[in-house]
Amino acid sequence: MFKKPIYGNTQGLKKSDLDLLHSIYDLVADKNTIISLDIARIMAAISSSCQRELAVFIDRQGRVVSVGVGDALTVQLQARSRRRGTYRLAGLRCIHTHPSGNGKLSRVDYAALHELRLDVMAAMGVLGGKIKEVCFACLEPQEEQLTKYFKDFGPMSAVQLTKFNLSSLIQSIEGRIKPPASVCPTDIQKDEKAILVTIASEDTLDELALLAETAGATPMARVAQRRNVPNTAYFIGRGKVEELAQLRQRLGAELIIFDSELTPTQTRNLENAIGCRIIDRTTLILDIFAQRARTKEGQLQVELAQLRYTLPRLTGLGTALSRLGGGIGTRGPGETKLETDRRHIRRRIDELTKALEQVRQHRRQQRQNRRESAIPVVALIGYTNAGKSTLLNTLTQAQAFTANQLFATLDPTTRRLQLTGNREVLLTDTVGFIRNLPHHLIKAFRATLEEVVEADILLHVVDASHTELTEQITAVESVLTNLGVQEKTTIMVFNKVDRPINHQLLEQVKLSCPYPAVEISALTGIGIEQLKELISQNTLHQRHLVKGWLPYDRTDLIALLHRHGEVYREEYNPEGIFVEAEIDASHWMNVAEHIDQNAPLSK
Numbered sequence: 001m002f003k004k005p006i007y008g009n010t011q012g013l014k015k016s017d018l019d020l021l022h023s024i025y026d027l028v029a030d031k032n033t034i035i036s037l038d039i040a041r042i043m044a045a046i047s048s049s050c051q052r053e054l055a056v057f058i059d060r061q062g063r064v065v066s067v068g069v070g071d072a073l074t075v076q077l078q079a080r081s082r083r084r085g086t087y088r089l090a091g092l093r094c095i096h097t098h099p100s101g102n103g104k105l106s107r108v109d110y111a112a113l114h115e116l117r118l119d120v121m122a123a124m125g126v127l128g129g130k131i132k133e134v135c136f137a138c139l140e141p142q143e144e145q146l147t148k149y150f151k152d153f154g155p156m157s158a159v160q161l162t163k164f165n166l167s168s169l170i171q172s173i174e175g176r177i178k179p180p181a182s183v184c185p186t187d188i189q190k191d192e193k194a195i196l197v198t199i200a201s202e203d204t205l206d207e208l209a210l211l212a213e214t215a216g217a218t219p220m221a222r223v224a225q226r227r228n229v230p231n232t233a234y235f236i237g238r239g240k241v242e243e244l245a246q247l248r249q250r251l252g253a254e255l256i257i258f259d260s261e262l263t264p265t266q267t268r269n270l271e272n273a274i275g276c277r278i279i280d281r282t283t284l285i286l287d288i289f290a291q292r293a294r295t296k297e298g299q300l301q302v303e304l305a306q307l308r309y310t311l312p313r314l315t316g317l318g319t320a321l322s323r324l325g326g327g328i329g330t331r332g333p334g335e336t337k338l339e340t341d342r343r344h345i346r347r348r349i350d351e352l353t354k355a356l357e358q359v360r361q362h363r364r365q366q367r368q369n370r371r372e373s374a375i376p377v378v379a380l381i382g383y384t385n386a387g388k389s390t391l392l393n394t395l396t397q398a399q400a401f402t403a404n405q406l407f408a409t410l411d412p413t414t415r416r417l418q419l420t421g422n423r424e425v426l427l428t429d430t431v432g433f434i435r436n437l438p439h440h441l442i443k444a445f446r447a448t449l450e451e452v453v454e455a456d457i458l459l460h461v462v463d464a465s466h467t468e469l470t471e472q473i474t475a476v477e478s479v480l481t482n483l484g485v486q487e488k489t490t491i492m493v494f495n496k497v498d499r500p501i502n503h504q505l506l507e508q509v510k511l512s513c514p515y516p517a518v519e520i521s522a523l524t525g526i527g528i529e530q531l532k533e534l535i536s537q538n539t540l541h542q543r544h545l546v547k548g549w550l551p552y553d554r555t556d557l558i559a560l561l562h563r564h565g566e567v568y569r570e571e572y573n574p575e576g577i578f579v580e581a582e583i584d585a586s587h588w589m590n591v592a593e594h595i596d597q598n599a600p601l602s603k
């Protein structure tokens with residue numbers, strides 16, 4: 001029969017010891033404890049008898065995966081390496097012996113713990129065939145990364161070692177390691193069954209359902225209980241809580257999402273009464289943002305918002321429940337931080353605030369540069385899913401990500417847009433708005449939203465085919481007011497007119513809106529030329545008139561006028577070139593100083 005190998009240098013080992021070593025493979029440790037006593041005792045006996053170090057690796061199911069003679073590094077390097085990505089532990093623990101009787105971990109032991117990213121490294125000091133003392137250590141994440149920081153346990157007896165709860169130690173370590181953004185999507189729990197709850201009318205749950213789906217959940221049922229005032233303890237009535245608990249059981253749902261903000265007490269009470277994870281709309285939106293954020297800036301903003309909002313709410317049962325495997329509302333900074341060190345959170349908030357301040361400075365500088373080049377900036381704003389990114393793509397042939405999802409865009413994208421008459425503007429696409437956009441989010445997303453604040457004009461993109469277009473416009477306007485930009489020059493862009501439209505409603509909306517409006521389809525191209533014309537008209541003041549004479553040796557300036565402006569007259573006379581043109585403010589100075597009111601050769 002195939003025998004699993006004994007790794008390391010086995011030369012000189014007695015046959016009976018080798019057989020005993022082989023027998024370790026047949027033993028299984030309890031998955032929650034570091035090692036079982038029978039394995040420990042066999043190791044102590046052989047290690048003492050041959051006066052060599054022995055190492056045993058056990059996986060999370062308690063199975064012995066490799067047995068060897070020598071230190072942990074030698075043994076494991078010969079056995080198959082089992083790294084599971086840099087942001088996770090290897091899922092293996094190592095127990096090895098020191099025949100000197102000293103149970104303290106050696107430098108090699110710590111090195112192996114770090115290099116192999118072990119769950120735990122334990123050293124057993126053995127003397128006279130008996131276990132004298134045991135020490136073990138695990139990695140201690142710093143700033144969400146696994147570094148060379150260790151946490152030591154022991155010395156203790158072998159019996160004490162078998163009583164130690166390994167699972168919760170591993171969970172607490174892994175809870176504090178943050179995967180890099182690029183690996184986040186693999187952690188998304190697809191199809192978490194969810195129940196949606198509101199105290200308004202059931203229609204309002206359409207949007208919540210879309211949000212839930214965007215986050216990766218499957219809405220299974222909708223529960224509406226009309227109330228003017230939420231119950232302070234449970235948000236909904238006590239009887240409804242019972243009903244919800246039964247419904248959850250029947251459907252096997254893992255998550256209940258409320259359409260409003262819940263207080264920490266309400267969340268806790270509901271979790272205790274229903275026994276599953278309860279999240280509110282804000283937490284759901286933050287979760288989507290956490291999944292979407294790709295740039296460093298986006299990630300900083302989401303983490304800040306989460307720390308400010310979600311973490312103080314993740315207390316009580318929620319903590320235990322979310323430990324059972326993450327899921328919606330549990331992504332992001334990780335709540336173990338909350339348990340271990342509240343001061344750490346405050347420190348992190350400070351760090352994030354400072355880092356974001358730097359981002360803002362940087363963006364301010366970028367905007368300053370743009371301002372100097374005097375190219376007008378046009379910001380695309382609007383309700384999420386209105387078609388902003390699609391419009392950016394249509395107008396500029398950009399390749400911004402678009403999707404029939406809420407919050408497809410998180411990070412601002414800026415592209416140049418060529419208009420008629422060589423006119424040029426910068427078009428910025430940014431995060432979509434939503435009704436009751438959480439206050440924390442507006443604050444956290446200031447760096448991004450400042451693009452809107454600093455823009456010269458706004459294109460307010462509206463999904464004209466949406467039944468709630470009026471509500472969506474109002475929601476966007478309320479965010480604009482919040483940002484203090486309600487007075488900015490705005491063009492209303494009614495998008496998706498290729499779809500069935502309630503024309504009566506659209507006409508009403510257009511009549512009541514004080515801004516110039518245009519109907520378009522970003523998808524099919526209807527109305528795009530008209531929109532460009534409106535953008536031109538509204539950014540006209542950014543051009544200067546040039547009228548006068550240029551010498552023949554400055555035909556380069558004529559070329560510049562053609563490139564960055566519109567030339568109305570261009571006459572080649574014997575005494576010089578007479579031009580009448582308009583040119584972008586950014587290039588005006590270059591030409592203006594050479595333009596002469598009098599013909600050069602007539603002077």
Ligand SMILES: Nc1nc2c(ncn2[C@@H]2O[C@H](COP(=O)(O)OP(=O)(O)OP(=O)(O)O)[C@@H](O)[C@H]2O)c(=O)[nH]1
Nearest residue numbers: 384385386387388389390403407408409432522523
């Ligand atoms: N029929 C039709 N669909 C459109 C039109 N414009 C956009 N869409 C669709 O609407 C959905 C949302 O488009 P996006 O461009 O991602 O919307 P957005 O406003 O950038 O959304 P967020 O970034 O999520 O805020 C996509 O499925 C688009 O294909 C249009 O003119 N007509």
Ligand SMILES: [Mg+2]
Nearest residue numbers: 388389408409
């Ligand atoms: Mg978008």
